[in-house]
Amino acid sequence: MLDTTFLLETDGRGWPVPLAAPFPEACEQANWSAQEAKYLCSTGECRYRARSIVPVGSIAFVDRFLDDLGLEGLAAMNIPPELEREGFLGRQIFRDVQKKDIPKMVEEYGPLLVKPGRRPKLFEATRSNDMAGVTSTEPLFVSQMLPEPIVAEWRVFVLHGRVVGIRPYILGRWICPDQATVEKMAWPLFGYGAAALDVGVLESGRTVVIECHPFIACGLYGFEGPDLLRMAKAAWMAELRRQGYSF
Numbered sequence: 223m224l225d226t227t228f229l230l231e232t233d234g235r236g237w238p239v240p241l242a243a244p245f246p247e248a249c250e251q252a253n254w255s256a257q258e259a260k261y262l263c264s265t266g267e268c269r270y271r272a273r274s275i276v277p278v279g280s281i282a283f284v285d286r287f288l289d290d291l292g293l294e295g296l297a298a299m300n301i302p303p304e305l306e307r308e309g310f311l312g313r314q315i316f317r318d319v320q321k322k323d324i325p326k327m328v329e330e331y332g333p334l335l336v337k338p339g340r341r342p343k344l345f346e347a348t349r350s351n352d353m354a355g356v357t358s359t360e361p362l363f364v365s366q367m368l369p370e371p372i373v374a375e376w377r378v379f380v381l382h383g384r385v386v387g388i389r390p391y392i393l394g395r396w397i398c399p400d401q402a403t404v405e406k407m408a409w410p411l412f413g414y415g416a417a418a419l420d421v422g423v424l425e426s427g428r429t430v431v432i433e434c435h436p437f438i439a440c441g442l443y444g445f446e447g448p449d450l451l452r453m454a455k456a457a458w459m460a461e462l463r464r465q466g467y468s469f
Contacts, residue, residue, distance in 0.1 A: 229265075248261075248448055313368055313369065315363070319339070319363070324362075335350070335364070345357070373397060377441070382416070415458075
């Protein structure tokens, strides 16, 4: 019995975009294991209940699907409140900051990193000494710069608070994050269904959280297999619940 259809974003040639490309094989593997056709991938128009269709692709693609349902676009996760602990951060962060307040904050806290506070990828993360690209008037998410260099960044894939995969993101040296710390970071994300958690290993060896992303619109960096399906569905259902969608 069909359980879920994954609606895949395609490029100009009709091929699934990189984020969506692993999903057809993941569906085949999951269906083989279940010995029934539970999962389907589609690149065409789908008209089923929202809980049966999971859009997979860019933020803009998912936002269009949400708009068709009369819902808001994806919200920026940045660093969720659940991870706002000094032991995870290694620096101070500030929410709902106005652009005009940045110069005064730099005087007090030193160089800062500025990101969109509400809508993801509205502009690229930028340093406080180069704010030309920050044209939005929406509140900003601001963080102090880390006190030491990052030697490795990893993307951790979290499903219902449990780590199900990890892939290198940026590597100066091949050094893995501290497993116990990553697991402690993952558990508070239980309520988000599924998420991509970016962590950095500092020069001292300390593991810190960089940021989080909704799983239904993030880079995979080689992560594949049936867990893709479970994570995409969990993230989508969590998003619908967050917006109070009525089935």
